[in-house]
Amino acid sequence: xxxxxxxxxxxxxxxxxxxxxxxxxxxxxxxxxxxxxxxxxxxxxxxxxxxxxxxxxxxxxxxxxxxxxxxxxxxxxxxxxxxxxxxxxxxxxxxxxxxxxxxxxxxxxxxxxxxxxxxxxxxxxxxxxxxxxxxxxxxxxxxxxxxxxxxxxxxxxxxxxxxxxxxxxxxxxxxxxxxxxxxxxxxxxxxxxxxxxxxxxxxxxxxxxxxxxxxx
Amino acid sequence: xxxxxxxxxxxxxxxxxxxxxxxxxxxxxxxxxxxxxxxxxxxxxxxxxxxxxxxxxxxxxxxxxxxxxxxxxxxxxxxxxxxxxxxxxxxxxxxxxxxxxxxxxxxxxxxxxxxxxxxxxxxxxxxxxxxxxxxxxxxxxxxxxxxxxxxxxxxxxxxxxxxxxxxxxxxxxxxxxxxxxxxxxxxxxxxxxxxxxxxxxxxxxxxxxxxxxxxx
Numbered sequence: 457x458x459x460x461x462x463x464x465x466x467x468x469x470x471x472x473x474x475x476x477x478x479x480x481x482x483x484x485x486x487x488x489x490x491x492x493x494x495x496x497x498x499x500x501x502x503x504x505x506x507x508x509x510x511x512x513x514x515x516x517x518x519x520x521x522x523x524x525x526x527x528x529x530x531x532x533x534x535x536x537x538x539x540x541x542x543x544x545x546x547x548x549x550x551x552x553x554x555x556x557x558x559x560x561x562x563x564x565x566x567x568x569x570x571x572x573x574x575x576x577x578x579x580x581x582x583x584x585x586x587x588x589x590x591x592x593x594x595x596x597x598x599x600x601x602x603x604x605x606x607x608x609x610x611x612x613x614x615x616x617x618x619x620x621x622x623x624x625x626x627x628x629x630x631x632x633x634x635x636x637x638x639x640x641x642x643x644x645x646x647x648x649x650x651x652x653x654x655x656x657x658x659x660x661x662x663x664x665x666x667x668x669x670x671x672x
Numbered sequence: 673x674x675x676x677x678x679x680x681x682x683x684x685x686x687x688x689x690x691x692x693x694x695x696x697x698x699x700x701x702x703x704x705x706x707x708x709x710x711x712x713x714x715x716x717x718x719x720x721x722x723x724x725x726x727x728x729x730x731x732x733x734x735x736x737x738x739x740x741x742x743x744x745x746x747x748x749x750x751x752x753x754x755x756x757x758x759x760x761x762x763x764x765x766x767x768x769x770x771x772x773x774x775x776x777x778x779x780x781x782x783x784x785x786x787x788x789x790x791x792x793x794x795x796x797x798x799x800x801x802x803x804x805x806x807x808x809x810x811x812x813x814x815x816x817x818x819x820x821x822x823x824x825x826x827x828x829x830x831x832x833x834x835x836x837x838x839x840x841x842x843x844x845x846x847x848x849x850x851x852x853x854x855x856x857x858x859x860x861x862x863x864x865x866x867x868x869x870x871x872x873x874x875x876x877x878x879x880x881x882x883x884x885x886x887x888x
Binding site (some may be wrong): 512524530531538539550555557560561568569570575578601 | 771785
């Protein structure tokens with residue numbers, strides 16, 4: 457059976473999109489192997505011809521699973537959810553599912569791509585205010601949405617793909633010195649989620665490719 | 673029953689994300705009302721306090737449906753697919769679904785946000801080469817993926833959300849003077865899809881808010 461082979465995650469410890477996939481695997485209790493793709497070293501290992509066959513976008517993550525290679529973290533997470541047992545990563549109710557996807561896409565399309573490494577490299581010297589602008593714009597929209605949808609977690613009281621997207625984005629916000637305290641709902645949810653084992657195990661400070669100086 | 677009230681699409685004729693939702697409604701045979709949000713007039717009607725309550729990201733589209741207001745076009749499309757009869761917009765097979773989502777997200781997260789109006793306004797004078805760079809980067813990745821997944825349409829022989837994302841992105845590419853002929857699979861799929869009634873009816877040249885000079 458194809459699922460007896462462990463999935464392989466090609467990722468980078470600090471990539472928020474790789475972290476999303478690590479959280480999903482951890483929540484589902486799925487064992488997987490990691491192959492490090494260092495986005496900085498050698499000018500960026502994601503740019504090699506070899507990696508390009510795994511993900512033609514030359515970004516992380518790429519996941520080999522069940523005989524196929526998938527990229528785009530939300531596609532991977534939903535594939536895992538639809539094919540593996542364990543806690544649901546999207547709720548059963550269609551409206552709640554739509555809210556989970558809306559929040560996930562607000563982050564995955566509305567914030568993350570604009571503060572991605574390749575974009576910031578193109579922006580150059582102004583990259584910090586650029587990243588702060590787009591993270592703040594996204595969080596200003598996310599805060600009132602989460603005020604309406606959140607219970608204990610982003611949508612109601614069950615952990616979902618929305619939470620999987622939120623925590624790595626808050627981590628990025630902090631790296632770019634955004635004051636997350638301006639967004640009390642985001643801050644509260646992030647603090648709650650940070651205590652959960654699946655989010656801790658998958659944290660950038662605890663990966664096989666985390667440099668010693670950044671290890672937790 | 674909530675579904676007896678027609679959904680309301682707040683959108684803009686030329687917005688590729690609004691067009692995605694129009695295609696989905698047309699493929700499903702769902703009647704809906706349109707409210708025009710002019711992204712240029714009055715400095716951008718999406719920036720009003722009134723619109724912000726519909727979509728705090730101050731982008732189009734926003735869709736009122738079944739008593740909820742949703743934004744993020746892929747969340748809306750999947751909600752429609754999960755709650756309405758008519759042709760499936762995502763295939764039943766999990767691997768094919770994952771491929772549809774991978775292609776959709778490559779466009780919706782990997783290309784569109786980087787050539788979005790608000791980003792180009794921030795880029796200023798260099799906006800044309802900027803948009804061309806990111807559209808070409810995305811299409812260079814999309815072309816080999818589609819070579820593997822495509823049949824008559826983006827994934828196999830059934831129209832899906834991937835096709836819904838592709839056609840408006842090719843339209844944007846042409847607006848930004850990208851030579852789509854460099855990407856034979858993208859070009860072929862776009863030409864095939866452009867002949868389909870749901871794609872024609874929803875085209876930017878045929879909307880209630882299309883300026884007379886741009887009407888087909």
